[in-house]
Amino acid sequence: MKKLLSLIAILSFCVTLSMAQTAPAAASKATAKAKKETSKAKDAAADAKKEAAKAKADAKKDATAAAKKEAAKAKADAKKEATAKTKAAADAKKEATAATTAGVKLKKDGTPDKRFAKTAAAATSDVKLKKDGTPDKRYSATAAKEKATAPVKEVKKEVTAVKKQTTTAVASTANKDYKPTIDRSLKGPNAEVVYTGPRGGKYYINKNGNKTYIKREAE
Numbered sequence: 001m002k003k004l005l006s007l008i009a010i011l012s013f014c015v016t017l018s019m020a021q022t023a024p025a026a027a028s029k030a031t032a033k034a035k036k037e038t039s040k041a042k043d044a045a046a047d048a049k050k051e052a053a054k055a056k057a058d059a060k061k062d063a064t065a066a067a068k069k070e071a072a073k074a075k076a077d078a079k080k081e082a083t084a085k086t087k088a089a090a091d092a093k094k095e096a097t098a099a100t101t102a103g104v105k106l107k108k109d110g111t112p113d114k115r116f117a118k119t120a121a122a123a124t125s126d127v128k129l130k131k132d133g134t135p136d137k138r139y140s141a142t143a144a145k146e147k148a149t150a151p152v153k154e155v156k157k158e159v160t161a162v163k164k165q166t167t168t169a170v171a172s173t174a175n176k177d178y179k180p181t182i183d184r185s186l187k188g189p190n191a192e193v194v195y196t197g198p199r200g201g202k203y204y205i206n207k208n209g210n211k212t213y214i215k216r217e218a219e
Contacts, residue, residue, distance in 0.1 A: 074165060078158050085154060186214070 107113050128136045186194040188204035194214065195203055202214040 071165075075163075078161075082154075082158050188212070188214075 130136050180195040180197060183194045183196050183202060186202060188194060188206075190207075192204035192206070195205075197203060197213075203211045204214070206212045
């Protein structure tokens with residue numbers, strides 16, 4: 001009986017010793033496996049971040065290209081329309097000149113009588129006349145200048161409007177694609193989160209839900 005108990009004690013000791021030797025090896029293997037899985041997870045996260053940045057850059061590039069294309073098309077259309085108006089004004093002036101010439105009285109030799117020609121031209125252009133019936137140059141020069149510059153002013157006005165629309169479209173696209181970043185080095189007056197805008201400005205959202213920009217001196 002004593003021998004049996006001794007044998008059991010020896011076997012128990014051997015089993016305990018074997019388990020004690022096996023445990024560190026198993027723990028080391030589990031640790032190595034965990035590190036390997038963590039490394040894989042980090043690599044996957046880095047790849048996902050890289051893909052997200054690329055997708056964002058591509059989207060911004062496409063949006064900017066589309067905005068520039070639309071702006072160029074609008075500018076070309078405006079220029080085409082302005083050219084057409086200028087041509088129409090020139091044609092109208094040519095027709096007016098032809099009509100005036102057709103109504104001028106002629107001399108005996110068949111050439112236009114300048115006295116009547118001046119009077120007719122002045123009457124057509126609403127130019128004031130002197131007492132002798134000849135055009136008053138002070139008024140005729142002003143009227144002719146205003147009539148000549150009117151189409152040019154109209155074209156300049158349309159070109160300015162197109163430039164303004166183009167600038168607004170590009171700015172709107174840029175602001176739409178931009179995602180504000182948090183500036184953790186600053187806080188609002190009531191500990192609000194401070195963001196960086198598309199042009200580098202710092203702002204926070206006030207209690208009314210509106211943006212309040214921080215002045216440069218306060219930074």
